Amino acid sequence: MATPSLLNMKIAFVGKGGSGKTTLSSLFIRHLAAARVPVIAVDADINQHLGVALGMDEAEAAALPAMGAHLPLIKDYLRGGNARIPSVETMIKTTPPGEGSRLLRICEDNPVYDACARPVALDDGAVRLLATGPFTESDLGVACYHSKVGAVELCLNHLVDGRGEYVVVDMTAGSDSFASGLFTRFDMTFLVAEPTRKGVAVYRQYQEYARDFGVPLKVIGNKVQGPDDLAYLRAEVGEDLLVCVGHSDWVRTVEKGRPAPFALLEEANRRALGTLHDTADAAYEHRDWERYTRQMVHFHLKNAESWGNAKTGADLAAQVDPAFVLFEGAAATPQPA
Ligand SMILES: Nc1ncnc2c1ncn2[C@@H]1O[C@H](COP(=O)(O)OP(=O)(O)OP(=O)(O)O)[C@@H](O)[C@H]1O
Ligand SMILES: [Mg+2]
Numbered sequence: 001m002a003t004p005s006l007l008n009m010k011i012a013f014v015g016k017g018g019s020g021k022t023t024l025s026s027l028f029i030r031h032l033a034a035a036r037v038p039v040i041a042v043d044a045d046i047n048q049h050l051g052v053a054l055g056m057d058e059a060e061a062a063a064l065p066a067m068g069a070h071l072p073l074i075k076d077y078l079r080g081g082n083a084r085i086p087s088v089e090t091m092i093k094t095t096p097p098g099e100g101s102r103l104l105r106i107c108e109d110n111p112v113y114d115a116c117a118r119p120v121a122l123d124d125g126a127v128r129l130l131a132t133g134p135f136t137e138s139d140l141g142v143a144c145y146h147s148k149v150g151a152v153e154l155c156l157n158h159l160v161d162g163r164g165e166y167v168v169v170d171m172t173a174g175s176d177s178f179a180s181g182l183f184t185r186f187d188m189t190f191l192v193a194e195p196t197r198k199g200v201a202v203y204r205q206y207q208e209y210a211r212d213f214g215v216p217l218k219v220i221g222n223k224v225q226g227p228d229d230l231a232y233l234r235a236e237v238g239e240d241l242l243v244c245v246g247h248s249d250w251v252r253t254v255e256k257g258r259p260a261p262f263a264l265l266e267e268a269n270r271r272a273l274g275t276l277h278d279t280a281d282a283a284y285e286h287r288d289w290e291r292y293t294r295q296m297v298h299f300h301l302k303n304a305e306s307w308g309n310a311k312t313g314a315d316l317a318a319q320v321d322p323a324f325v326l327f328e329g330a331a332a333t334p335q336p337a
Contacts, residue, residue, distance in 0.1 A: 009280050010156060010185060014171045015192035016202040020222040021045075023251055024192055025170040026053035030262045031273040032166050034124040038107050040117070042169040043131040044149045050170045051129055054120045055259060066133020067151035070115045074151055077111050078102050078158045084321060090314045093150030094181060094300035096293075097158050098321025104158050106165040112155065123262045130155075149182055156185040157296055166280075178209055181299030184292075188283040189217045190276065193237070195229040200236045207240070214291055216283050218242040220276070243275045293325050 013025040022045070032039045043050035043064075051061035067074065075091040080102035085091050097103060104112060117128040132149055149172065159167065169186070183189070183206075191206055193199035203219055210217040221233045221244035233241050250265045265273075297320050304316035 009165070009187050009284055010159070010167045010169070011280050012169045012171050012183070012186040012189045013192060014183075014189055014202075014206060016194070016199050019192040019194050019199055019202075020245070021192050022049045022053045022170050024190070024220060024222065024245065025050060025168055027251075027265070027269070027273055028190075028276055029054060029127055029168050030122055030124075030265075031270070031277060032168070033122045033127055034262055035277070036125065038165045039127040040106050040165075040167045041120070041127050041129045042152055042167060043129065044152045044169050045172045046132070046134055048131050048133065051120065051131065054122065054127070054129065055254075056120060056129075064118055064129065064131045064133070065116050067116045067130055067155075068133045070112075071151055073115050074112050074154060078104075078154060082321075084319045090312045090316065090319075091154075092300075092303060092308045092312070092316065093153045094157075094296070094303045094308075095154070095316070095319050096296045096300055096321070096324070098319070098324045101158060103160045104155060105160060106167065116151075150180070153180055153182045153185065156182070180303065181295055183209060184213050184215055184295045184299070187216065187287055188280045189215060190242075191217060191219045191240075192222050193219050193233065194223050195221060195225075195232045200233075203237060203240070213295065214288070216286065218279060220245060220272075223247060242279060243272045245269055245272050289325060 011028070013021040013028075015021050025041070029039055029041050041050060041054065048061065048064065051064055052058060072088055075088045078097070078101060079085045079088065079091055080100055082098050082100035084098050085095060085101075102110075104110060113128060113130075117130050119126045120129045130152075132152055152169065156167070171182075189206070189210065191203050193203050207217060209215070217240060219233070219237045219240045220242060221230070221237075224230055224233065224244040224246050230244060233244065246266075246268065248266055248269055250260055250269070253260050300320065301317055304319075308316045
């Protein structure tokens with residue numbers, strides 16, 4: 001078991017459309033940057049808003065490279081010298097790393113980041129932003145459909161530990177991530193819920209999957225206006241309710257195109273972000289390497305059988321390296337130059 005000081009946290013923000021996923025992701029990213037924590041921010045929504053929420057102007061955000069458009073490069077790099085993956089064409093979004101694969105680290109330069117990541121300057125240092133991009137048929141590569149976020153899943157499955165580092169993913173509103181294994185790739189999933197029946201319904205759906213797969217899930221109440229809103233969420237969500245965020249004038253000001261220093265964010269909301277940070281850090285101690293690797297293989301075999309084998313004409317089960325355990329085994333894996 002790694003020590004808690006080796007924190008490479010993968011955090012997802014999910015929830016109903018319009019609940020505040022992008023807003024809370026961006027606030028959390030700003031909070032981490034202010035705490036001098038290295039962050040990779042990932043916009044995994046097809047409607048790309050995270051860049052703008054982090055202060056990019058529309059033109060900069062529109063010019064972000066789409067990971068989907070760089071799938072061949074991403075696959076070729078990650079495949080490295082893995083003899084179980086003879087060609088890019090046979091690599092699908094769930095193909096797990098094995099001996100010879102190249103792995104990604106948060107604080108490094110590599111061809112994947114060169115092609116896909118762009119720096120975003122914040123008040124307190126910069127973060128790297130990756131975006132899945134809008135998906136077109138031609139982006140999909142030979143065998144990566146069913147999911148708009150295949151490139152993100154591939155990258156997360158090839159990401160290894162560094163010290164005190166975070167990946168924060170603003171996820172798509174739909175349940176796309178259940179078809180693949182993407183929703184199992186996070187140390188903590190923050191479900192953003194407004195105090196409404198629809199907000200809570202998305203939580204219940206997510207909760208079922210999370211329970212079945214042992215995925216840590218906490219609810220952040222958003223746009224919570226008073227005691228009745230709070231009581232409603234408490235009654236519906238129970239112990240999974242972590243913290244509530246109210247209406248933020250700071251957020252509204254920034255939405256009006258008037259940049260405001262992050263230090264001026266309301267005190268109550270700053271405290272809420274601190275709670276998210278503490279909760280995420282604490283979740284790391286419960287990370288289960290064995291589950292993580294087992295689920296990676298489980299979803300790969302499921303995808304291979306349901307469409308991957310037919311699509312690639314190969315037996316993709318053969319890509320599984322039975323001796324490989326991501327993270328713990330990763331350091332011992334020979335890395336091709
Ligand atoms: N706590 C808050 N205070 C003030 N405004 C907020 C707050 N949370 C969200 N908003 C506003 O609500 C709107 C929707 O939020 P946001 O875009 O973050 O939701 P989303 O879940 O990412 O939506 P989508 O599903 O479309 O991606 C935005 O205009 C945002 O500025
Ligand atoms: Mg959004």
